[in-house]
Amino acid sequence: ELKVEQNPLFLSMQEGKNYTIYCNYSTTSDRLYWYRQDPGKSLESLFVLLSNGAVKQEGRLMASLDTKARLSTLHITAAVHDLSATYFCAVDPSGTYKYIFGTGTRLKVLA
Amino acid sequence: EAGVTQFPSHSVIEKGQTVTLRCDPISGHDNLYWYRRVMGKEIKFLLHFVKESKQDESGMPNNRFLAERTGGTYSTLKVQPAELEDSGVYFCASNQDRGFDEQFFGPGTRLTVL
Numbered sequence: 001e002l003k004v005e006q007n008p009l010f011l012s013m014q015e016g017k018n019y020t021i022y023c024n025y026s027t028t029s030d031r032l033y034w035y036r037q038d039p040g041k042s043l044e045s046l047f048v049l050l051s052n053g054a055v056k057q058e059g060r061l062m063a064s065l066d067t068k069a070r071l072s073t074l075h076i077t078a079a080v081h082d083l084s085a086t087y088f089c090a091v092d093p094s095g096t097y098k099y100i101f102g103t104g105t106r107l108k109v110l111a
Numbered sequence: 112e113a114g115v116t117q118f119p120s121h122s123v124i125e126k127g128q129t130v131t132l133r134c135d136p137i138s139g140h141d142n143l144y145w146y147r148r149v150m151g152k153e154i155k156f157l158l159h160f161v162k163e164s165k166q167d168e169s170g171m172p173n174n175r176f177l178a179e180r181t182g183g184t185y186s187t188l189k190v191q192p193a194e195l196e197d198s199g200v201y202f203c204a205s206n207q208d209r210g211f212d213e214q215f216f217g218p219g220t221r222l223t224v225l
Contacts, residue, residue: 033213
């Protein structure tokens with residue numbers, strides 16, 4: 001069975017701290033996506049990682065992809081309260097166009 | 112540019128009733144996808160339309176679920192009759208080039224079956 005494991009499931013952190021969310025997947029996939037969801041809102045696309053070694057950064061968030069290890073990380077630098085949300089990773093097994101999602105990581109940044 | 116919209120945002124029905132969820136994709140997007148997330152579980156694929164045609168409905172749980180996309184614009188997902196285990200959040204997504212673009216998601220419809 002194709003699986004995407006995300007950890008941690010819950011993360012409570014202080015403002016100003018750094019942390020990493022991990023996304024492991026069990027199938028071959030050329031693409032990995034990170035989404036953010038605020039309560040009651042759409043899943044907002046954060047990063048699209050298309051190849052091995054890809055690294056993308058936006059503000060305090062940086063995502064990377066290692067297709068050989070089937071691992072992606074979402075690193076948070078100097079967290080601020082506005083980053084509180086649920087973060088999902090998803091893979092797109094080659095040619096299927098149906099995303100397989102991780103369970104999500106609920107992040108709470110404490111002031 | 113308007114994003115993917117879904118209606119209603121929340122629906123509460125009793126077991127055995129019928130509910131219809133609606134999704135309006137981003138204008139011009141040929142590809143439309145339905146996903147759902149049941150309590151505490153992963154978001155799971157239900158089906159994929161290309162224009163008005165069902166491209167892949169391998170994720171549809173059973174024949175109580177019927178999805179349509181007449182005219183290739185908006186889509187509906189009907190659950191008839193609803194069961195308790197159908198409760199969850201139903202997401203819709205769309206994109207233009209399925210081989211290149213990421214999927215753009217709507218806010219979801221939260222369905223509660225009592």
